């Protein structure tokens with residue numbers, strides 16, 4: 001990508017999109033195109049087509065999506081399927097119609113079968129049943145991968161896809177009903193410490209395993225792939241290491257400095273037992289994460305404290 005190339009970051013205000021913007025700015029890319037959801041509703045096909053005709057981006061980071069944790073995915077099943085399908089279809093079709101040079105589509109590790117062998121290799125896609133709690137979201141993200149493959153096959157579009165593992169970092173969602181586990185635990189332990197609560201409720205049994213990648217590492221990988229990678233097969237992005245939810249809770253408790261007890265609410269779903277990514281392909285391409293979980297937790301708690309009013313509105 002040339003430094004003055006016209007680069008559109010769809011979803012620039014989200015945790016992933018804002019990390020990509022920070023990375024591109026740090027790398028000296030000066031011509032970034034961004035629209036808030038009130039300026040451009042990506043579910044509106046005509047508005048998206050008009051936007052692409054007007055702005056003619058050369059590169060597109062497709063980081064816009066309706067995202068959420070296990071509870072939100074399981075409750076708002078229609079919205080997770082419809083919104084994500086329509087956003088990716090509108091952007092990919094308009095990118096093709098206006099001759100975008102290259103597009104990076106961002107999926108998720110939940111695209112893999114619930115009981116696939118671990119660690120998850122890209123080849124395991126569609127080899128088994130999905131995890132029910134996030135099947136709508138997973139189907140939408142699999143459709144996005146297939147759209148990129150189909151536009152490459154039929155029209156020769158250089159559209160690539162990346163599958164990040166569970167993410168955390170600045171501008172994460174800290175709403176306790178809709179968020180992912182890591183930000184939820186940071187907020188729960190922090191508020192319990194401040195309010196001298198005797199215990200913190202953690203969902204499920206604590207036995208599922210999860211892999212966590214800092215959003216700044218993901219952004220670094222996305223810019224790396226946009227600059228270096230041009231093949232059809234999508235690429236896993238992760239750390240290649242996972243922890244149990246219990247281990248994560250103990251680590252967040254320690255970082256926040258909460259001294260009470262953990263209480264496990266087993267009425268809440270565990271979700272998929274494990275979804276550790278096999279990251280050998282991206283390692284072989286020359287990329288590796290930099291932020292280890294403990295350091296990332298400490299950085300993220302400091303970011304939470306600095307932005308608590310904004311994050312907990």
Ligand code: GFB
Pocket residue numbers: 068069070071073108109110133134137138165166167176178179180181182184185201202203204205208210245268269270271272
């Ligand atoms: O992060 P999370 O919501 O999503 O849940 P998934 C991960 C695990 O943490 C589950 C447990 O076993 C939860 O039961 N957990 C414990 C909690 N306490 C909490 C809590 O307070 N809040 C939350 N949210 N979880 C998502 C998919 O699955 O992964 C999305 O639903 C997306 O579609 C995302 O793919 C990356 O990791 O289970």
